[in-house]
Amino acid sequence: MSKQWYKSGAWLAAMLFSAGAGAETQFNMTPGVTDNAHRAYDLHMAAVWICGIIGAVVFGAMFYSIVKHRKSVHPKPAHFHENTLVEIVWTVIPVLILLGLAIPAVKTLVAMEDTRDADMTVMVTGSQWKWHYKYVDADGKDLSDIGFYSLLSTPRDTFENYGGKTTEKSETYLKEVDKPLVIPTGKKVRFLVTSEDVIHSWWVPAFAVKKDAVPGFINETWTKVNEAGVYRGVCAELCGKDHGFMPVVVKAVSPEEFQTWVADTRTAMAEAKKAAEADVDRVWAMDELMKKGEEVYLKNCSACHQATGAGMPPTFPALAGSKIATDKAQIPDHIGRVLKGKGAMPAFGAMLSDMEIAAVITYERNAFGNKTGDAVQPKDVKAAR
Amino acid sequence: MSAVIHEHDHHHDDHHGPAKGLTRWLYTTNHKDIGSLYLWFAFTMFLIGGLFALVIRAELFIPGLQLVKPEFFNQMTTLHGLVMVFGAVMPAFTGLANWLIPMMIGAPDMALPRMNNWSFWILPVAFGMLLSSLFMDGGAPNFGWTFYAPLSTKFGPPSTDYFIFGVHLMGISSIMGAINVIVTVMNMRAPGMTYMKMPLFVWTWLITAFLLIMVMPVLAGAVTMMLTDRHFGTSFFDAAGGGDPVMFQHVFWFFGHPEVYIMILPSFGIASAIIPTFARKPLFGYASMVYATASIAGLSFIVWAHHMFTTGMPLAGELFFMICTMLIAVPTGVKVFNWVATMWQGSMTFEAPMLFAIAFVILFTIGGFSGIMLALAPADFQYHDTYFVVAHFHYVLFPGAIFGTIAAVYYWLPKWCGRMYSEKLAKIHFWWSIIAVNLTFFPMHFSGLAGMQRRVPDYAIQFADFNMLSSIGAFGLGIGQLFFFYILWKTIWGGKAPKATAQVWEGAEGLEWTLPSPAPYHSFTEPPVVK
Amino acid sequence: MSRTTTRPTNAQLAGKLSVAALLMFGFGFAMVPLYDVFCEALGINGKPTGRLAYAGEVDRSRTVTVQFLAMNDRSMDWQFQPLVKAVKVHPGEPTTVKFYAKNPRGMDMVGQAVPSVAPGEGALYLQKTECFCFNQQTLKAGESIEMPVRFHVDPALPEHIHTLTLSYTLYNVTDKAQVAAKVAAQ
Known part of the structure; x- marks a missing residue:
């Protein structure tokens, strides 16, 4: 992967960043790994140079004037206050410069918006605060059985450093997901971007792809990745509390590896399904449920209801001591709420297995000082679906 | 009503000064009192908004979440934006308009003095309402100052309704202020003060006032639609009922882009007053300045969707808005060239107002450059x-609107209070601010280009250095503005500041400088004759 | 000393400007229908609006792929999917496809499907003559339904479009429908 650094800023880096030991500091836009990203980068650099040159001329004239036309050096001011020719010249020249910038910009834009004849389509759905990827088709073959959520996989402990806590953070701690989107290199991949709640924006800088996910509407964009690799991005549109914690990770692999990945994913899905069915048939012990439940809770629930179960009322109610999580008569409601959601609470029915939901409900009913002793079994969840 | 204005009707005012005590301020209809109220209100809001900014910068000092929860962080970004835009910059400009426009055009007061009182006193109520939301269940608005639907409609906290009502009040206040400016400028000019003789500050404010009347009602419409979507079953912005969330952005930015120029045009006027004074040379290209301002204002109505290039606009729309946006660089460039030409071959001295005005021209131009880059849709993707956008609009707003206002305050303060500020302290204030402002906002260009998105409470390790610099700069910038307050306090109430002459500045020209310093409570009760 | 002028009085001018402000307030609302007009004319946001029946020739020289997608808003948990993933059609040829929906809950629910077409420009040319998205769908507890969409692609479809994607987002409007029903009953 070719990385280009903002050369003219290097001296500044040397001067200012003694603390930035280790990683090289990136000053400039990434040239990216797609033709479109290269074009966006070239356009950006052209604009930087043009603005830099105009700035040098204008500020140069200004500083020359500041030095040479100060009162102590130049006590008698001139009295001119207009000059039609000069005024026409400095109106026309900027128009020409802008025209010079607009032509490549228009060409690039036309290329970027050309979503025709894609080899493959992926539907990208934003939701608070995760992405869902659904493969629609590839090379004319149906892939719609493959779809999954992609969540930040870094534990919240790593970045919740309240009260003076320090933690080890990796370079990419905010850009790690449990399941990345996998796409083949050298193929035109069309993304259909939408949302199931608020507006999000799916952005991968290395592709120069940023498209808003608007609820109720699908937006189109595309990429064709030249180099295999892992490319990381973020949600770029404020989408609520955890806007900063819904990364995008795309793994570009060769078309052959992609085929293998599709096959492996299908196998894994079948196995997971079988395992989930087996899980349902089994009666689980309390400690098994609690252990699994805590895991599921921290990954899916703690962002809103907090690791302590205290929630953030009134938007995100507390689970500690709440009626639904402590009253035995409300177990069905509790299961229903997790499965189907309500208001700000998303439905987890499609995202989690029966076993995971049973475990997390058991956990919620026996953690944070809730001591109900209720153990919810996967079959109860299955029945409630 | 008769179309004849009898100036001697005002004579009975001549002999009594301001009333005493609190009621003077509560019931005042005097443009100077109201101007001062606006300016102090704006300064208070500036400090409060700055405090919110410092919460943001403190959280972003190092990676990880240390101080505030993400949802509170979002409330801070939202309130910082709203307070600075509607509470600091706009009232500061209205305050300057109140103080200066009557004195500049030779009018005894604003045309509609009672409405003037109202338009000010609505503001503390509006902001009391907005800021009280911080203490409500669910916290303050947390959807950004742009309050995109459906985050603000379906998912907004209960306090959103207070926000909506607050925005309505601010809008009414601004519209009343704008009407007052237009009526004053059109009807109250002294004999001989033709439009093309008006100081540029008056011109830029007149154009600003028209922009306000055109767009503030549209903002009011947007929040009204939000309100009915939230409570009365309409679906303006909800796809489920046939609405469209993207339409919210169209309505918002139809207001929002002219709003951006509302926050900069008066600064253009200020620079155009200060630079000729200290260059001791008339403003270069007065007429082209007027036309450039008017064309910027006109263009501001057909560029709004450049804020929305990623929303999935069709190619034709993207092309149209890209080209129109780039065109704005032409009249803006003309203004910058005119200022440089005004300095050229002048005989310059560099008192605080001039320093801030020059910094305004340079740093605003840098913000203009990043503006041209942002106009290029493919690069805008x-x-x-990202923080590149944050850097861009802070470069046009802090050194633009705020430095413009500070320059104006130093420039006209001796006229307002009759005392000269300490040049030495003001220069320290300037150099401190110019270093801090660049330290705060310049690194944001880099973090943005490298991929740091806006409105996040935490960021990848690679942006740590830039953010630490920004945070250090921001705290410096904040301290510098407290120092500004000290300078003002010392000048106005310190008692020891030297008295100012009527002319104040050697090269100053204009009607306000023909008045004694401090300007009398009632000025130009007899209109001056302008040749 | 007095100035005689033909200028309007302050009150008149202020009145005119207030009217201008009120008109602009109205304009804010007028942007809603205006926006829809623009969208329809230019296909701005992929909101398909056409319902025109087509009686002209079928253009057999071209083939267009029409893809179907279905998703739920997060308020909704019906099973909802297209029974056919994609069809190849000739412009002008009327086609019917079906979507499947099932209400898995123990209560009656009302759903509203909202269509969107990509590319947005293509929305102008995907004409639906029959669609479940024209009306709200009520499903009793546990009930399932197959819902038809009858459409044709307008032969005027620009040459450069080869694929149209029709996506539906299903919203839960049970609460709103109940309120509306109550209001109607009164």
């Missing part, structure tokens, strides 16, 4: 919603 990379810049959009």
Whole structure:
């Protein structure tokens, strides 16, 4: 992967960043790994140079004037206050410069918006605060059985450093997901971007792809990745509390590896399904449920209801001591709420297995000082679906 | 009503000064009192908004979440934006308009003095309402100052309704202020003060006032639609009922882009007053300045969707808005060239107002450059919603609107209070601010280009250095403005500041400088004759 | 000393400007229908609006792929999917496809499907003559339904479009429908 650094800023880096030991500091836009990203980068650099040159001329004239036309050096001011020719010249020249910038910009834009004849389509759905990827088709073959959520996989402990806590953070701690989107290199991949709640924006800088996910509407964009690799991005549109914690990770692999990945994913899905069915048939012990439940809770629930179960009322109610999580008569409601959601609470029915939901409900009913002793079994969840 | 204005009707005012005590301020209809109220209100809001900014910068000092929860962080970004835009910059400009426009055009007061009182006193109520939301269940608005639907409609906290009502009040206040400016400028000019003789500050404010009347009602419409979507079953912005969330952005930015120029045009006027004074040379290209301002204002109505390049606009729309946006660089460039030409071959001295005005020209131009870059839609796909945008609009707003206001305060303060500020302290204030402002906002260009998105409470390790610099700069900038308050306090109430002459500045020209310093409570009760 | 002028009085001018402000307030609301007009004319946001029946020739020289997608808003948990993933059609040829929906809950629910077409420009040319998205769908507890969409692609479809994607987002409007029903009953 070719990385280009903002050369003219290097001296500044040397001067200012003694603390930035280790990683090289990136000053400039990434040239990216797609033709479109290269074009966006070239356009950006052209604009930087043009603005830099105009700035040098204008500020140069200004500083020359500041030095040479100060009162102590130049006590008698001139009295001119207009000059039609000069005024026409400095109106026309900027128009020409802008025209010079607009032509490549228009060409690039036309290329970027050309979503025709894609080899493959992926539907990208934003939701608070995760992405869902659904493969629609590839090379004319149906892939719609493959779809999954992609969540930040870094534990919240790593970045919740309240009260003076320090933690080890990796370079990419905010850009790690449990399941990345996998796409083949050298193929035109069309993304259909939408949302199931608020507006999000799916952005991968290395592709120069940023498209808003608007609820109720699908937006189109595309990429064709030249180099295999892992490319990381973020949600770029404020989408609520955890806007900063819904990364995008795309793994570009060769078309052959992609085929293998599709096959492996299908196998894994079948196995997971079988395992989930087996899980349902089994009666689980309390400690098994609690252990699994805590895991599921921290990954899916703690962002809103907090690791302590205290929630953030009134938007995100507390689970500690709440009626639904402590009253035995409300177990069905509790299961229903997790499965189907309500208001700000998303439905987890499609995202989690029966076993995971049973475990997390058991956990919620026996953690944070809730001591109900209720153990919810996967079959109860299955029945409630 | 008769179309004849009898100036001697005002004579009975001549002999009594201001009333005493609190009621003077509560019931005042005097443009100077109201101007002062606006300016102090704006300064208070500036400090409060600055405090919110410092919460943001403190959280972003190092990676990880240390101080505030993400949802509170979002409330801070939202309130910082709203307070600075509607509470600091706009009232500061209205305050300057109140103080200066009557004195500049030779009018005894604003045309509609009672409405003037109202338009000010609505503001503390509006902001009391907005800021009280911080203490409500669910916290303050947390959807950004742009309050995109459906985050603000379906998912907004209960306090959103207070926000809506607050915005309505601010809008009414601004519209009343704008009407007052237009009526004053059109009807109250002294004999001989033709439009093309008006100082540029008056011109830029007149154009600003028209922009306000055109767009503030549209903002009011947007929040009204939000309100009915939230409570009365309409679906303006909800796809489920046939609405469209993207339409919210169209309505918002139809207001929002002219709003951006509302926050900069008066600064253009200020620079155009200060630079000729200290260059001791008339403003270069007065007429072209007027036309450039008017064309910027006109263009501001057909560029709004450049804020929305990533929303999935069709190609034709993207092309149209890209080209129109780039065109704005032409009249803006003309203004910058005119200022440089005004300095050229002048005989310059560099008192505080001039220093801030020059910094304004340079740093605003840098903000203009990043503006041209942002106009290029293909590159905007990379810049959009990153810190590059944050750097861009802070470069046009802090050194633009705020430095412009500070320059104006130093420039006209001796006229207002009759005392000269300490040049030495003001220069320290200037150099401190110019270093801090660049330290705060310049690194944001880099973090944005490298991929840091806006409105996040935490960021990848690679942006740590830039953010630490920004945070250090921001705290410096904040301290510098407390120092500004000290300078003002010392000048106005310190008692020891030297008295100012009527002319104040050697090269100053204009009607306000023909008045004694401090300007009498009632000025130009007899209109001056302008040749 | 007095100035005689033909200028309007302050009150007149202020009145005119207030009217201008009120008109602009109205304009804010007028942007809603205006926006829809623009969208329809230019296909701005992929909101398909056409319902025109087509009686002209079928253009057999071209083939267009029409893809179907279905998703739920997060308020909704019906099973909802297209029974056919994609069809190849000739412009002008009327086609019917079906979507499947099932209400898995123990209560009656009302759903509203909202269509969107990509590319947005293509929305102008995907004409639906019959669609479940024209009306709200009520499903009793546990009930399932197959819902038809009858459409044709307008032969005027620009040459450069080869694929149209029709996506539906299903919203839960049970609460709103109940309120509306109550209001109607009164």
